[in-house]
Amino acid sequence: MNQTVQRIRNIAMIAHVDHGKTTLVDKLMMDSGLFRANETVQERAMDSMDLEREKGITIRAKNASIEWKDTIINIVDTPGHADFGGEVERILKMVDGALLLVDAAEGTQAQTRFVLRKAIENGLRLIVVINKVDREMANPARVHDQVLELLMELNASEQQFNAQFFYGSAKEGFMSQDPSRPGDSMSPLLDAIVEHIPPPEAVPDSPFEMLVSNLDWNDYVGVIAVGKLTGGAVSTGDSIHCLHENGTTSVADAQKIFRFAGLQTAESERAGPGEIVGIAGFDNVHIGETLAGGPTQARLPSVAIDPPTIQMQFCVNDGPLAGRDGKYVTSRNLRERLTRETRTNVSLEVADTGSANVFTIRARGDLQVAVVAESMRREGFELLISRPEVIYHEEKGKRLEPIEDLWLDIPQRILGDMMKYLSDRKGEIVNMEHAGDRVKLTAVIPTRGVIGMETYLTNASSGEGVMSHMFKEYAPFVGHIPTRTSGALVSMEFGKATAYSLDNLQQRGRLFIGPQEEVYPGMVVGENSRSGDLPCNPTKTKQLTNVRASGTDKAILLEPPTQMNLEKSIEFIAQDEFVEVTPNYLRLRKKILDANARKRMEKREAGS
Numbered sequence: 125m126n127q128t129v130q131r132i133r134n135i136a137m138i139a140h141v142d143h144g145k146t147t148l149v150d151k152l153m154m155d156s157g158l159f160r161a162n163e164t165v166q167e168r169a170m171d172s173m174d175l176e177r178e179k180g181i182t183i184r185a186k187n188a189s190i191e192w193k194d195t196i197i198n199i200v201d202t203p204g205h206a207d208f209g210g211e212v213e214r215i216l217k218m219v220d221g222a223l224l225l226v227d228a229a230e231g232t233q234a235q236t237r238f239v240l241r242k243a244i245e246n247g248l249r250l251i252v253v254i255n256k257v258d259r260e261m262a263n264p265a266r267v268h269d270q271v272l273e274l275l276m277e278l279n280a281s282e283q284q285f286n287a288q289f290f291y292g293s294a295k296e297g298f299m300s301q302d303p304s305r306p307g308d309s310m311s312p313l314l315d316a317i318v319e320h321i322p323p324p325e326a327v328p329d330s331p332f333e334m335l336v337s338n339l340d341w342n343d344y345v346g347v348i349a350v351g352k353l354t355g356g357a358v359s360t361g362d363s364i365h366c367l368h369e370n371g372t373t374s375v376a377d378a379q380k381i382f383r384f385a386g387l388q389t390a391e392s393e394r395a396g397p398g399e400i401v402g403i404a405g406f407d408n409v410h411i412g413e414t415l416a417g418g419p420t421q422a423r424l425p426s427v428a429i430d431p432p433t434i435q436m437q438f439c440v441n442d443g444p445l446a447g448r449d450g451k452y453v454t455s456r457n458l459r460e461r462l463t464r465e466t467r468t469n470v471s472l473e474v475a476d477t478g479s480a481n482v483f484t485i486r487a488r489g490d491l492q493v494a495v496v497a498e499s500m501r502r503e504g505f506e507l508l509i510s511r512p513e514v515i516y517h518e519e520k521g522k523r524l525e526p527i528e529d530l531w532l533d534i535p536q537r538i539l540g541d542m543m544k545y546l547s548d549r550k551g552e553i554v555n556m557e558h559a560g561d562r563v564k565l566t567a568v569i570p571t572r573g574v575i576g577m578e579t580y581l582t583n584a585s586s587g588e589g590v591m592s593h594m595f596k597e598y599a600p601f602v603g604h605i606p607t608r609t610s611g612a613l614v615s616m617e618f619g620k621a622t623a624y625s626l627d628n629l630q631q632r633g634r635l636f637i638g639p640q641e642e643v644y645p646g647m648v649v650g651e652n653s654r655s656g657d658l659p660c661n662p663t664k665t666k667q668l669t670n671v672r673a674s675g676t677d678k679a680i681l682l683e684p685p686t687q688m689n690l691e692k693s694i695e696f697i698a699q700d701e702f703v704e705v706t707p708n709y710l711r712l713r714k715k716i717l718d719a720n721a722r723k724r725m726e727k728r729e730a731g732s
């Protein structure tokens with residue numbers, strides 16, 4: 125094999141959410157000498173998007189590259205949250221091995237299973253890292269056994285089953301193969317990557333070929349197609365072909381070639397077999413397509429992406445305050461932006477509907493959609509979002525719905541509440557284990573019942589509960605599941621909310637707005653503590669009458685309004701409501717703003 129190919133390793137970081145992938149990459153970069161000794165480096169350096177830093181999670185898969193003892197290690201960091209599973213799927217063909225991280229205290233979780241299954245299906249060589257051994261509850265020996273059980277269950281090959289195990293702490297910066305000897309650096313792990321992950325299987329003397337695994341964008345050169353060269357080489361100026369998904373081909377010059385170097389990219393004149401690079405030249409290229417030296421080469425097999433399970437509507441903002449805040453508000457703006465999103469966000473689907481102002485978005489979960497909408501509002505878009513619904517299937521005239529496996533690790537004190545929550549949502553508990561004051565529950569539950577559960581669990585357990593869930597199968601529809609049982613406080617008036625009316629209203633439920641905020645008819649200003657909607661007037665001022673009120677006026681003390689971020693709002697709204705998203709405001713509203721029209725619709729629906 126070619127000398128340069130021997131010096132390349134391409135690996136993915138895979139794990140359940142928060143098990144420490146991005147932190148581990150920081151330490152690999154540091155110990156490989158990428159940064160100067162005195163250089164201050166931001167923590168979780170690869171989480172470079174604003175939203176990633178704000179939420180503390182990885183959202184997009186990204187490339188970096190380090191050098192270790194004459195070997196180039198290309199690293200792809202991936203997100204662990206289930207909603208971003210498509211990001212893991214799309215990069216699997218770019219790597220030859222994976223580092224599977226598992227939290228030494230939490231053990232294997234839903235997404236550990238998902239990413240490991242995908243890695244095994246793609247024949248990747250594995251190294252297992254049992255991370256966070258510094259945690260108080262860490263039990264590396266138990267987690268080691270869990271990983272072996274999982275490998276067995278997922279039909280790992282013998283080679284995968286015999287993966288090297290490392291124990292350590294990404295945070296404290298060490299990895300060791302001996303759990304009783306912690307060590308003090310990442311060197312043993314870096315050495316193991318070189319030794320146990322194979323160099324890429326790339327044929328130097330064949331024509332150039334590369335599967336596009338990611339798209340990047342640069343103001344000067346436009347679209348950059350990122351992938352691994354599985355054959356041949358390419359130089360700038362070469363005429364290359366794009367073999368499109370629909371069977372057509374197009375031709376263009378390789379304008380620029382980019383290599384990854386640390387966290388940056390650097391221009392290069394040439395790329396050889398096995399290397400991961402970005403190539404600019406084609407604007408109309410998509411993830412999963414092949415770049416090739418000749419038009420008659422075979423298309424490279426792409427990875428299958430799991431189908432979406434939930435859907436919701438994105439609509440043009442047609443409320444009375446529409447267009448005041450955002451730059452992009454038309455149906456055309458929305459359509460262009462959403463189409464652009466589907467090019468890189470491979471597990472997202474966008475479809476037109478009968479109405480030009482309404483688009484259907486299909487995704488893996490509500491966080492995936494909330495992240496898209498949040499990015500859009502920051503770019504200046506306005507839009508309306510409906511409640512997420514699961515995607516039903518039909519089989520022999522029967523309605524099927526998605527069902528999930530659910531794992532919960534909760535404090536004992538909320539067990540009763542949690543069991544009621546699950547049984548109300550048709551969850552069936554499969555297993556329950558007590559350990560100290562914690563309980564581990566396993567259940568099978570319709571996806572409908574999981575929507576909104578994370579917020580419930582965080583509130584009920586004051587953040588101490590952990591949950592993970594994974595799509596299991598489609599099964600017969602199990603009937604009604606309660607979503608929100610409370611009604612809404614719905615404004616009947618235009619104007620600015622007054623402290624005087626909010627003071628009265630706050631006795632009816634919890635408010636989402638404060639004084640001086642603008643309201644309009646049909647806007648939801650709070651949650652009614654009872655069921656059913658309550659029309660209200662948040663703009664009333666005190667009537668001046670001739671009769672003096674007896675006693676002195678009491679001072680108005682308003683509770684601060686409940687702060688609803690985009691995810692919470694999307695989980696909260698009922699089927700007949702929208703979240704109105706603009707750059708500076710999030711408002712909740714009825715789909716039908718006019719109270720009489722709304723009543724007529726309710727009557728019609730009740731009658732049907």
Ligand SMILES: Nc1nc2c(ncn2[C@@H]2O[C@H](COP(=O)(O)OP(=O)(O)OP(=O)(O)O)[C@@H](O)[C@H]2O)c(=O)[nH]1
Binds near residue numbers: 147203259
């Ligand atoms: N105690 C301890 N905490 C760690 C360790 N490694 C990472 N963490 C912490 O765990 C949290 C999550 O770390 P990340 O590196 O963002 O985890 P991740 O796997 O990249 O998360 P996602 O990309 O969102 O799936 C952060 O607060 C880290 O500081 C470790 O070895 N020990």
Ligand SMILES: [Mg+2]
Binds near residue numbers: 147181182204
């Ligand atoms: Mg991460």
